[in-house]
Amino acid sequence: MAMVREVIDFVEELAPPDLAEDWDNPGIQVCPPGGLDRKAERVLVALDATHALERAGDADLVLTHHPLLFRPPRRIGGRWYRVLRAVLEADAVFYAAHTNLDRAEGGVADTLARRLNLRVEREACDGFGRLCEVPGSEEELLNALRNLSPLTTVYGDWEGVSRVLVVPGAAPDGLVMECLRCGVDAVIAGEIKYHTRAELLEEGIAVVELGHEYSELPGVQELARRVREEFRDLNVEVVPPPDITIIR
Numbered sequence: 001m002a003m004v005r006e007v008i009d010f011v012e013e014l015a016p017p018d019l020a021e022d023w024d025n026p027g028i029q030v031c032p033p034g035g036l037d038r039k040a041e042r043v044l045v046a047l048d049a050t051h052a053l054e055r056a057g058d059a060d061l062v063l064t065h066h067p068l069l070f071r072p073p074r075r076i077g078g079r080w081y082r083v084l085r086a087v088l089e090a091d092a093v094f095y096a097a098h099t100n101l102d103r104a105e106g107g108v109a110d111t112l113a114r115r116l117n118l119r120v121e122r123e124a125c126d127g128f129g130r131l132c133e134v135p136g137s138e139e140e141l142l143n144a145l146r147n148l149s150p151l152t153t154v155y156g157d158w159e160g161v162s163r164v165l166v167v168p169g170a171a172p173d174g175l176v177m178e179c180l181r182c183g184v185d186a187v188i189a190g191e192i193k194y195h196t197r198a199e200l201l202e203e204g205i206a207v208v209e210l211g212h213e214y215s216e217l218p219g220v221q222e223l224a225r226r227v228r229e230e231f232r233d234l235n236v237e238v239v240p241p242p243d244i245t246i247i248r
């Protein structure tokens with residue numbers, strides 16, 4: 001049976017920490033004394049640590065995409081008090097692979113492109129995006145988008161879309177310039193600010209928003225799949241984000 005440390009070493013092979021942005025805080029977030037040398041039996045994988053808190057007490061390791069300690073609080077009260085109390089009570093190691101997992105080969109951006117059956121040409125947006133060709137029909141891509149997220153929203157002209165930029169999560173700065181450089185017909189993102197979207201539409205570039213969680217979840221599921229494949233006797237479970245209500 002693997003130690004927690006070995007599982008983390010494997011995750012760092014998949015998502016090398018030096019791929020992370022300077023402002024980011026990936027890696028070990030919380031570690032009980034001796035936590036890394038414990039046997040790993042149960043691993044939870046989640047987009048965000050707060051999604052896994054209810055069940056973290058049974059886990060040895062909680063792997064998340066968003067770092068728990070991103071903007072550390074200056075005072076522990078309210079929500080932070082409840083979160084930290086649950087984290088400490090869980091007595092598990094919390095580990096995050098964030099912008100390093102976004103950029104990594106087979107990481108969040110790559111996996112989203114693959115889940116949409118797109119053909120990845122190359123990296124874009126400083127590694128956070130993937131420039132892709134649409135191998136099938138526009139209709140097939142629309143169906144894939146619809147199947148991936150119930151929040152899928154399409155803006156602009158979708159006719160003849162053949163070159164797209166895929167950027168999971170929040171769209172990065174400089175997105176419009178990058179789209180113009182790459183000559184894409186459409187952008188597929190988790191979320192895009194209103195003015196950026198308006199600029200893209202003015203340039204004749206269609207915009208698809210999937211919702212932040214839905215755009216990153218495939219990458220989280222893929223991380224769980226690879227850990228499961230590597231450590232056969234490990235119980236690896238993906239904790240989904242909280243349910244949302246869609247009003248039609």
Ligand SMILES: [Zn+2]
Binds near residue numbers: 212
């Ligand atoms: Zn995110």
